[in-house]
Each structure stands twice: as structure tokens, then as C-alpha cells.
Amino acid sequence: MSKNCFKPYTERNTIQNNAFPVYFCTQSNHSKPFDNFHIHPYSEILIITEGSIFFQAERKIFEMQKGDLVLIAPCLVHDISVPRNAEKNIIHFHRNLFERYIIQQKEKNNILNISNNGYYIYRRKSGIKEIDDILKYAMQRLPQWYRCPDRSLAKQNTAAFLGELILLLFQFRRHLPHKHFPNNEMNKFDSIIWEILQYIEQNVTKSIDLQFIASQFDFEYSAISRYFKKKTGYCFKDYLNNLRVQMAETLISTSDAPLTEIAFSCGFNSQSYFIEVFRKHKGMSPGEYRKKTSS
Numbered sequence: 001m002s003k004n005c006f007k008p009y010t011e012r013n014t015i016q017n018n019a020f021p022v023y024f025c026t027q028s029n030h031s032k033p034f035d036n037f038h039i040h041p042y043s044e045i046l047i048i049t050e051g052s053i054f055f056q057a058e059r060k061i062f063e064m065q066k067g068d069l070v071l072i073a074p075c076l077v078h079d080i081s082v083p084r085n086a087e088k089n090i091i092h093f094h095r096n097l098f099e100r101y102i103i104q105q106k107e108k109n110n111i112l113n114i115s116n117n118g119y120y121i122y123r124r125k126s127g128i129k130e131i132d133d134i135l136k137y138a139m140q141r142l143p144q145w146y147r148c149p150d151r152s153l154a155k156q157n158t159a160a161f162l163g164e165l166i167l168l169l170f171q172f173r174r175h176l177p178h179k180h181f182p183n184n185e186m187n188k189f190d191s192i193i194w195e196i197l198q199y200i201e202q203n204v205t206k207s208i209d210l211q212f213i214a215s216q217f218d219f220e221y222s223a224i225s226r227y228f229k230k231k232t233g234y235c236f237k238d239y240l241n242n243l244r245v246q247m248a249e250t251l252i253s254t255s256d257a258p259l260t261e262i263a264f265s266c267g268f269n270s271q272s273y274f275i276e277v278f279r280k281h282k283g284m285s286p287g288e289y290r291k292k293t294s295s
Contacts, residue, residue: 022158023092038079038242039232041198042092043115044072045162047135051086055079057119058179067124069135071169073117075194077233089139093162101159110170111163118179120169126176131168134161192217193231204243205267210236244268245281252286253293259286 046055048064055062055070057078064070072078082088095112102108114120122131138161148154169176196217200208213236214224228236247266251257257265263274263286278286 022094022097022155022162023090038234038239039075039077039197040092040243041074041194041201042094043074045091045093045165046070046072046080047089047091047139049087049089051083053083053086053088054081055119055121056081062121062177064121065124067132067135069122069131071115071120071166073115073119075197076119078119091142091162093158097155097159098163101156102163107163107167111166114166114170115162120173120176120178122169122172122176126172128168128172128175131165131172134165134168137161138165193228196228197232200240200243204240204247205265207267207269208240240267241277242281245278248274248278248286249282249289252290259290262286 046053046064046069048066048068050066052063052065055064055078057072057076062070080088093115095116098108098111098115102111122128124132141157141161145154145157148157169178196213199213199216210225210228211221213219214221217224219227225236228234228239232239234242244266248262251262251265252259255262259274260271263271266274268274268277275285278284278289282289284292
């Protein structure tokens with residue numbers, strides 16, 4: 001089983017500290033069917049490279065085959081089920097990538113509108129040459145951009161690729177399964193929950209709790225607890241732990257760092273609690289998970 005073959009420039013913190021507002025890796029971690037619905041404050045692209053996976057959003061399930069792609073907007077509740085022997089490329093990116101590196105305002109607005117609303121699915125069997133060509137090019141060049149010492153050039157190249165891909169998905173949308181929400185719906189979420197999720201993402205490794213979040217966003221504790229659950233489907237603690245477990249998964253499968261070090265670097269305040277939470281989410285201990293992903 002392959003491990004993440006391309007490490008982001010500053011590990012998972014590329015999304016959190018905006019040093020490089022893109023995260024790219026290859027994953028083949030098996031997951032149970034639809035037991036990990038989640039949302040995040042950044043856009044996501046999945047490209048299936050081996051086998052097939054299942055994507056679910058808006059009560060619809062799509063089977064994705066090798067060569068297929070899905071663009072997922074921020075704040076869209078979704079889940080990815082990865083059977084054994086399947087593999088996917090993951091690209092996470094923030095809107096500020098385009099705000100700085102796409103010059104023409106009309107093109108920038110179109111890219112932001114598309115990537116921040118709903119989802120778009122491309123199937124390789126559709127045979128749209130323009131999309132196939134840009135995907136093939138990107139899979140060859142993305143690792144090179146990450147190793148490029150000129151970070152400004154790397155961001156510019158990545159923004160150009162993602163922008164072109166997103167505009168192509170929109171151009172051929174009539175031929176693709178998609179769900180596009182009007183701008184004023186914000187994926188049926190509002191700007192407050194988006195800001196809360198972004199704050200959590202940026203501070204996930206720190207000691208944060210719902211009481212602190214309430215004070216930051218001028219909520220009563222009981223009100224924000226109900227609000228967060230209603231908007232995300234998660235209680236705050238479960239959502240935070242889910243993010244931290246995802247970070248831990250990546251570090252366990254891509255590094256030889258001690259598990260205790262990984263626990264604290266992902267925001268857990270004790271090794272025992274890390275093991276307890278990890279087992280709850282993954283059905284095995286961190287040590288067992290490392291053995292499984294290294295075999």
C-alpha cells in the first residue's frame with residue numbers, strides 16, 4: 001500500500017498558515033462506507049488514480065472510477081468512502097490563492113463563484129480532451145511546483161492550473177453531474193459558520209474549546225452549541241477531533257515521528273486521549289494504523 005508520495009511544502013500547515021495555500025498528496029487509506037461525513041472551510045479536488053471510491057453529498061451517492069474527478073466547495077457536508085486497493089490524489093486550496101495570482105477580475109470572479117459553490121464531477125469516460133489534457137499535465141507538474149524554490153512562481157503556476165481546470169468544469173457543466181448553489185445561498189450555510197470553520201482550521205493544533213469560540217464570535221455558549229450542531233451535523237468536540245485525527249492519519253502514514261510527538265502536534269493534550277479518540281474514529285489504535293499503512 002502506497003503512502004503519501006508528495007509532501008506539501010510545510011506539511012499539513014500549508015492550509016492553516018497560508019504559507020502555501022494549497023495542500024497536495026496521494027492517499028490510499030481504506031475507510032468504512034459513509035461513516036465520516038465532514039465539512040471544511042476550503043475547496044477540495046479529488047482525482048481517482050486507482051480503483052474506485054464513493055462520493056456522497058446532498059443525499060446522492062456517486063461511484064468514482066480511475067481518472068474521474070470531483071470538485072467540492074467549502075462548507076458542503078460530504079463523505080468519501082475508499083474501498084481497499086483504491087487510491088486518490090487530494091488537492092485542498094483556499095480562495096486567497098486566486099485573489100492574489102489571477103489578474104483579470106472577471107476570470108477571478110468566475111473561478112471563485114464556481115469553486116465556492118456545490119460540487120462538480122468529471123468522469124473520464126466523458127472523453128473531454130481539454131480536461132483530460134490538463135489533468136495529465138498537472139499530475140506531472142504538481143510535484144515539481146512543490147519543490148520549486150521560487151514560492152511565488154509555484155503559487156502562480158498552481159493558481160493558473162486550478163483556475164483553468166475549474167473554468168473547464170464550468171464550461172462543460174451540462175455534460176457533468178453537478179450541483180451549483182446561487183451565490184446568496186452560500187451552500188445553504190451562512191458567512192458566520194464559514195468563519196467559525198476557518199477559525200477552527202487555522203487553530204486546530206491549539207487548545208480551543210466551544211466556550212472560547214463563543215466568545216470570539218459573540219455567541220452565548222448554549223446558542224453556539226445548538227447552532228454549530230444544526231449547521232454541520234456535528235457537535236463541536238466531535239468535529240474538532242475529526243480534524244485532528246485526519247491530521248494524525250497523514251503524519252502517521254508519511255513520517256517516522258513518534259506517536260506521542262504526533263499526538264501533541266495535532267492538538268491532543270495526552271497520549272491516552274489521542275489513542276482513545278483515534279480508535280473511536282478509525283477502529284484501531286494509532287500504532288495499529290501505522291503497521292497497516294506501512295505494510
